[in-house]
Amino acid sequence: MTSNHHSQEIQDSRRTVTRVSLVLLLLCSSFFALYNSNTAYSSDEVWSVKTSSLNYSSEMAALKADIHPPLYYQLLYVWIRVFGTREQAVRSLSGLFYILSVFAVYGIGRDLYESKTAMLCAAIYLTSPLAILSAQFARMYALLSLLSTLSTWLYLQFTIKPRDSRLRFALYILVNILGTFTHVAFFFLLFAQIVCHLLFYRRVRMMRFVAAMGLSLVPYVFLWAPVLLGQIGHSAEGLAWVKRPGLSMMGDLFLLYGGAFWLVLPVLLYLWWRSGFASWRKFSKIHIISLP
Numbered sequence: 001m002t003s004n005h006h007s008q009e010i011q012d013s014r015r016t017v018t019r020v021s022l023v024l025l026l027l028c029s030s031f032f033a034l035y036n037s038n039t040a041y042s043s044d045e046v047w048s049v050k051t052s053s054l055n056y057s058s059e060m061a062a063l064k065a066d067i068h069p070p071l072y073y074q075l076l077y078v079w080i081r082v083f084g085t086r087e088q089a090v091r092s093l094s095g096l097f098y099i100l101s102v103f104a105v106y107g108i109g110r111d112l113y114e115s116k117t118a119m120l121c122a123a124i125y126l127t128s129p130l131a132i133l134s135a136q137f138a139r140m141y142a143l144l145s146l147l148s149t150l151s152t153w154l155y156l157q158f159t160i161k162p163r164d165s166r167l168r169f170a171l172y173i174l175v176n177i178l179g180t181f182t183h184v185a186f187f188f189l190l191f192a193q194i195v196c197h198l199l200f201y202r203r204v205r206m207m208r209f210v211a212a213m214g215l216s217l218v219p220y221v222f223l224w225a226p227v228l229l230g231q232i233g234h235s236a237e238g239l240a241w242v243k244r245p246g247l248s249m250m251g252d253l254f255l256l257y258g259g260a261f262w263l264v265l266p267v268l269l270y271l272w273w274r275s276g277f278a279s280w281r282k283f284s285k286i287h288i289i290s291l292p
Helices: 002-034 043-052 056-063 071-083 087-112 115-126 129-135 141-159 166-180 186-200 206-223 225-237 247-258 261-275 277-290
Strands: none
Touching: 002 087, 002 115, 002 129, 043 056, 043 071, 043 087, 056 071, 071 087, 071 141, 087 115, 087 129, 087 141, 129 141, 141 166, 141 186, 141 206, 166 186, 166 206, 186 206, 206 225
16 A cells, blocks of 8 residues: 555656646747847848738749748738737747747657656757747748657657557648648658658558558649749749858858757766666667757
8 A cells, every 4th residue: 555655656746747847848948939039030031921911812923933832921921910010929930839849849759768858858959059040030940840840750659659540640641731831841851751661660551651641742742833843943043142051051050950969968978877878879869859
C-alpha cells in the first residue's frame, strides 16, 4: 500500500514538473515572438501586407509575378481583417506559428524519447536564431516550419509507432497539402520522407504511404503547378540581386540554423559525462530533430 502510494506521488510530481515546463515553454516562446516586433516593416513584409490586402482575383494576379504559393497570404488576409495592419499585429500571426512549432517539436521528442528529452528538444528549437527571426517576420517561413514539424511528427507516428487511425492518416495528408501551398521548400521535406521510407521502412505500410504521398501532391499538381511554371519565368528575371554564396555566407547560415546548439551544449555535455556513450548518441539525435 505504501509502495503504491509512493509510486503515485512520483507520478504526480512528474506530471507537475511537465506542466510547469510546458507553461515555461509557452511564456518563453511568447516573449521571443513578441519581442521587438513593432519595428518598421521590411520591403518583403510590405509586399506581404500589400498582397494580402487585395481581393482574391487581384491577389492571384500579383502572386503570378512572385514565386510563393498562396496559403500564407490567404491566412494573412483573414488575420489583418481581424487585428489590423500594425506591425506587431501582423507579425503576431508568425509568432503564433512559432509557438505552435515549439510544442510540435516537444511532441516529436516525447514520442521518440521521454518528457525530459522532449523539453530539451523544444528548448533548442525555442532558442534557434532562425526560428525566432521567422517568428518576428511577416512572411510564410514560420508557417513552413510549423507544417514541416507537424508533417514530421505525423510521419514518425506513421512509421516508428504505427497506429491504426484514419484521422491521423487524414491529418498527415492535410498537413502535407497545406505545406505544398505554403512554400516550395516543403517538397524537400516530402522527398526526404520518401527516401527515408524506401531506405528504412519499406515493410511498414508501403502502399498506404504511397497513397498518402500521392493524395498529398494531387491538389498542388492540378491547382498550382501550372501557375508555378509562369512564376519561374517571372522570378528568374528578378533574381539579379542575389549574390554568389561565399564562405562568410556559410558562417551566417550556420549561426542561423545551429546557433542555438551552443546555448544548450553545456547541458548536453553534462548528460554525456553522466551517462557515457549512450547519452552521446542521444545528444546527436536531439540536435538533428530539433533543427528548424
